[in-house]
Amino acid sequence: MAEGHGSAIGGENLLFLTDEQLRKGIEAMFFAYRGFTADPDRILEAHGYGRAHHRALHFINRTHGTTVNNLLSTLGVTKQSLNRVLRTLIKDGLVESRVGRTDRRERNLFLTTQGAELERALSEAQRERMRAAYRAAGPQAVAGFRQVLEAMMDDEIRRQYQNVRDRRP
Amino acid sequence: MAEGHGSAIGGENLLFLTDEQLRKGIEAMFFAYRGFTADPDRILEAHGYGRAHHRALHFINRTHGTTVNNLLSTLGVTKQSLNRVLRTLIKDGLVESRVGRTDRRERNLFLTTQGAELERALSEAQRERMRAAYRAAGPQAVAGFRQVLEAMMDDEIRRQYQNVRDRRP
DNA sequence: CTTGGAATGTCAACAAGGCTGACATAAAAT
DNA sequence: ATTTTATGTCAGCCTTGTTGACATTCCAAG
Secondary structure, X not given: OOOOOOOOOOOOOOHHHOHHHHHHHHHHHHHHHHHHHHHXXXXXXXXXXXXXXXXXXXXXXXXXXXXXXXXXXXXXXXXXXXXXHHHHHHHOOOEEEEEOOOOOXXXXXXXXXXXXXXXXXXXXXXHHHHXXXXXXXXXXXXXXXXXXXXXXXXXXXXHHHHHXXXXXX | OOOOOOOOOOOOOOHHHOHHHHHHHHHHHHHHHHHHHHHHHHHHHHHOOOHHHHHHHHHHHHOOOEEHHHHHHHHOOOHHHHHHHHHHHHHOOOEEEEEOXXXXXXXXXXXXXXXXXXXHHHHHHHHHXXXXXXXXXXXXXXXXXXXXXXXXXXXXXHHHHHHHHOOOO
């Protein structure tokens, strides 16, 4: 070791905080994310869609009837970006946009049967990989995985995430 | 529960494999990755660079003297994509490209002092967040985090990752 | 009732960063 | 001498992000 840069060995067991350990975590995150998106990407490509479409489908499915503004802040993109994606999904009959009942300025977004079908295929592919990884790592590792990920989020995002985390879709 | 779709409750403790649990993991991964890249992104923007530059700097720093082909396969992009990024980094004096000593077709890539400086700032920002997350979650959670991530990678990527994982930079 | 502002949609233009295809060069390998 | 490999470069395309400008609709406050 030596070359000390912060994160040295404290009185306790802080070996997991060395720069070396952190670097491994960073690279693991980078490579794992590639795997995480690989399977849906293949399906999307066959349909002529991209990840942006997947994200929209996922969160519309997650929260039936969500508004555009809601979706915007969840996804963290501009309305113009989202709108381009939504427009094609609506045109292709995967998403339905209904005028809001209480506030008619708003649009409530829903998946059509066809949209739900694609969403299912995408998320099942992603779940399958996650399932294999979970199974290989075991329940205790999974708990740790989730803990670290939650701690890694931006504060505001984490609040948002935790708010909907345990809600049934 | 019910609504069973795969991943049901087996004889043992397989609750962590329900679709619900998998979905939470998927969303955690999505939101955490945003946090993971947020800090470097801010620094990069101030320099007029993007994530692609960060990735190149990271892996050149990681493996001094690596060749273009090596970098290509690590990053998983085309040479044209990488070249665009490398060209600007070389032009700006952050990266040096030396003709290979044994094989003069190859180019060996190195960070200049200035390049190492930016790399340091970027990785330190990223480490800082990772450090906070690790500290909050604890060593056991970190072990689980890494286990799940490794299990989530594509087989080929995982081999690549494990090969260099424990090498000192 | 009128007006201000919020929510949404749309058009245009631009940039980053992926991709493919084609072609050039130098050097190694056969 | 020829082929293959490693690299670089040009041109063009796509997705997905960005701003800015502007129209529409409609709630809500004066």
